[in-house]
Amino acid sequence: MKIEKINEILRNVISGEISDVSLQSEGFQNIVVTFKLDENQYVARLSTKKKEWIKAEIEWLDYLQDNGIRLAAPVQFSGVDKIIEITMNRERYFLSFFQHTGGQPVNVLDSSEWNGEFFFRWGRLIASLHNIGGPSLDLPEGGVNKEFDEKWLNDWYELLNAQLNNFPKTSSNYGLIHNDLHQGNFHIADGEIVLFDFDDSAYQLFAQDLAVSIYHALWTGTSFHPEWGDFPNYFLTHFLNGYLSEGQLSEDMYGQLLILLQMRELFLYTLFKEKWEKDNMEDWQFEKLRELESNIMEKRIPYEQELEKVNNYFTGN
16 A cells, blocks of 8 residues: 555654654645654655755745744754655655644634634735745746646636736735645644645745635635625635735736636636546535536636625725
8 A cells, every 4th residue: 555655665764753654635746644753743745846846845934934934844854855755656756844733724613713813814824925925946937837638628728827927927916925825725723824735836926825715715614604695705804904914905916816716716627527536426526516617618707796895905995
């Protein structure tokens, strides 16, 4: 089994008592496991990405931590490089280690956690991240180019990308970002938000971090709280107020946001089609795929009506 092989690799690389090796995720380019070393919990990531990108990601994480951002920081064990090249099942990986957050996912069913004060802090944290920026690093610009299997998806993606490229890039709307900042990529520890999973970090429009957070928060909130009729407006006002407490919004960012929300649905549609096994899918998964396909084919903007109600946050009117 793969987990047994990873367990063996960890024991060969690190000195100490390793236990509780557990597979957490297996994505396009990463395998992530948690483990205990001498009773302390850590994260190991095996990546097929370029070593230069991983090195730059680690440099940025160190820089962000030095500037006050709470995150799952890179770890270098005694006598071990920060990035280790290994071979598993005849495939090359780069192994790196990170602290565990020591926290848990936000509980969307608990109003003492999933509430306006938390949404405000979420927005404020993103603005703080954008304000810090970072040194010039060897990370991709705009993320890795996406290729879709079906021509109609590729055509639509290229059109959206062309629209996005019409916006000028300035120091106030463009820079190093997390690039996948939804609530699945942070934990709550001691009441604070702790970020992780920076492997998609890129030079991109700041609106991308907003788009990902907004899309997944509204999807999650409306799914788990169908009785909460004004949830979209409640979330957006608190979240955007949080962002404005540390950062700036503009009319251009609003236009970028609408495009990036459509691109998010393109990404999710292809991801789910690849990852979800049709014979084992639940009703909500079939419904979500139908919704995504319909939205893409009809060129609908996700949550457009909800965003129109908070357009004044971007225009200042």
